[in-house]
Amino acid sequence: MAERPKVAFDAESFLANTGLGREIVQLKPRRAFFSQGDPADSVFYLQKGRAKLTVISKSGKKGTIALISAGDFVGEESVAAVGGLRLATATAITASTALKIEREEIIRVLREEHAFSDLFVKFLLARSMRTQADLVDQLFNSSEKRLARVLLLLAEFGRPGEPESLIPEISQQALAEMIGATRARVSFFMNRFRKLGFIEYNGRIRVHRSLLNVVLHD
Numbered sequence: 001m002a003e004r005p006k007v008a009f010d011a012e013s014f015l016a017n018t019g020l021g022r023e024i025v026q027l028k029p030r031r032a033f034f035s036q037g038d039p040a041d042s043v044f045y046l047q048k049g050r051a052k053l054t055v056i057s058k059s060g061k062k063g064t065i066a067l068i069s070a071g072d073f074v075g076e077e078s079v080a081a082v083g084g085l086r087l088a089t090a091t092a093i094t095a096s097t098a099l100k101i102e103r104e105e106i107i108r109v110l111r112e113e114h115a116f117s118d119l120f121v122k123f124l125l126a127r128s129m130r131t132q133a134d135l136v137d138q139l140f141n142s143s144e145k146r147l148a149r150v151l152l153l154l155a156e157f158g159r160p161g162e163p164e165s166l167i168p169e170i171s172q173q174a175l176a177e178m179i180g181a182t183r184a185r186v187s188f189f190m191n192r193f194r195k196l197g198f199i200e201y202n203g204r205i206r207v208h209r210s211l212l213n214v215v216l217h218d
Contacts (some may be wrong), residue, residue, distance in 0.1 A: 009113040009115050009116065010115075011113070011115045011116045011119050014109065014116065015045050015047070015099055016047070016099070017099075018099075020105060021101060021102040021104060021105025021106075021108075022099055022100065022101050022102070022105060023099070023100050024047075024097065024098070024099055024100075025044075025097070025098050025099075025100050026095070026096070026097050026098075027049075027092040027095070027096045027097075027098070028092065028095055029092055029093060029094055029095060029169075030091060030092065031091065031092050032089055032090060032091050032092075033051065033074060033075065033090040033091070033092070033098065034075060034086050034089065034090055035086065035089045036054075036055060036056060036086055036087065036088055036089045037085055037086060038085065038086045039083070039084075039085060039086070040075065040077050040078035040080075040084040040085055040086050040103075041078055041102065041103050042075060042078055042100050042101060042102050042103055042106075043073055043074070043075045043076055043078055043079065043100075043101045043103070043106050044073065044074045044075050044090070044098040044099065044100055044101070045072075045073050045098060045099040045101065046068055046069065046070050046071065046072050046073075046074060046096060046097075046098045047070060047097045047098055047099060048070050048095075048096060048097040049070060049092060049093070049094045049095055049096025049097060049098075050067070050068065050069060050070075050092070050093040050094045050096065050154070050168045051067075051068040051074060051090055051091060051092050051093055051096055052064050052066065052067055052068065052090070052091055052093055052174075052178075053065050053066040053067075053068065053074065053088045053089070053090055054088060054089050054091065054177070055087070055088045055089070056089070062177055063177060063178075063180065064174070064177050064178040065088060065131075065134070066088075066127075066130070066131070066134070067093075067150070067153050067154065067178075068090065069156060072123065072127075073120070073123055074090045074098075075090060076120075076123075076124065076127075078103050078106075079103065079106060079107060079110070082103075093168045093169075093170065094168045094169070137149055138180065143179055143180070143181040143185055143189070144189050144192075144214065145214060145215055146178075146179035146180070146181070147175060147179050147181070147186060147189050147190075148189075148193070148198075148211050148214035148215050149215050150175060150178050150179055151167065151175075151193075151199065151205065151207050151211060152207065152211060152212065152215065154167040154168060154170070154205075154207070155167050155207040157207075157209070157212070165206050165207050165208065166204055166205070166206050166207075167204070167205050167206075167207055169203070169204055170205070172186045172187055172190065173186075193211065193214070196210075197210060198210050198211040198213070198214065199211060
């Protein structure tokens with residue numbers, strides 16, 4: 001009897017559907033995928049929505065270390081070691097849908113399917129480059145530039161496709177935590193951006209391409 005040819009692995013289908021060691025989870029805004037200190041036992045693939053990664057210091061100071069968009073993984077540190085703990089908290093900014101992949105399943109697929117391991121490595125490299133850019137931004141740019149950059153990231157400028165000019169609903173306090181500034185400074189810069197025509201806001205913030213001038217201007 002002739003041996004059946006192996007069915008080609010479809011990474012897109014794998015990340016879109018439930019299966020062994022995989023389940024779809026849906027979160028409302030401000031609900032956590034996982035919290036800092038939880039067991040790192042799974043990876044999430046964000047299918048729809050927006051999320052953020054935050055850390056809290058021993059003194060209680062909170063900071064946002066990454067913004068997560070649809071098509072990103074979150075919780076990838078669980079692949080590194082058995083029994084590890086979450087280093088940060090992942091929280092939905094908007095209503096979100098994600099595929100939760102158990103640690104054992106994602107390790108199996110990474111080992112057996114080159115198409116998926118290639119995709120995952122590309123994501124890790126992109127995340128590493130983004131983290132470096134965030135660090136440079138924090139070290140060398142003014143709080144005004146950091147705020148402009150965060151607004152542009154929320155609007156998904158620089159990602160494939162058209163940017164989402166109307167960004168997810170977010171408070172000035174949350175923006176302040178993201179850039180390491182006070183709420184009063186964020187309010188000052190937001191008013192300045194609005195007067196210059198870089199943004200509009202009336203409950204929701206609409207970002208215009210002209211805001212890039214703040215980031216690019218030396």
